Amino acid sequence: MAEHSELVTEMCVVEKMSTQERLKHARKRRQQQLKKWTQHERDLQKGKGKAGPRAALRAGAPAQEYKVHFVPSVMLLEAAARNDVDEGGWLLSTAHPSDS
Missing domain, CATH: 1.20.5 (Single alpha-helices involved in coiled-coils or other helix-helix interfaces)
Structure with missing residues (x-):
């Protein structure tokens, strides 16, 4: 994911884009998100990466009830x-x- 400062800078550029350019940019950004999510899911499946609460649930650990x-x-x-x-x-x- 892009850093906050990068996103703020990007907003200034996006504001000046035409509608078609904005749509193209949004599609590109969404593809980046999906690619990163897919990689994250693969890393969790392999057991590497940040092990968060979802990884514990997948491993069969009992869910803590809140x-x-x-x-x-x-x-x-x-x-x-x-x-x-x-x-x-x-x-x-x-x-x-x-x-x-």
Whole structure:
């Protein structure tokens, strides 16, 4: 992947390109991404490269389970954003503080 400074410099050049040139540039950039991804996948298959959490999963290691907990105020806000009257009412009727 290109460095941030290279991408910022490239943006100035891309802004001056025509639509056709931008499309050609985007296709070229996408091909580079796919090539790099394919190489990364090959390296993981061979067992070399950076061994991240995905490599451990492929090796058959048990997956660590994470549980996400939200504070009641966040749950109420999210229910209100979805206009979920039932969940909002349930959250308000439970023992959560009213200032949530």
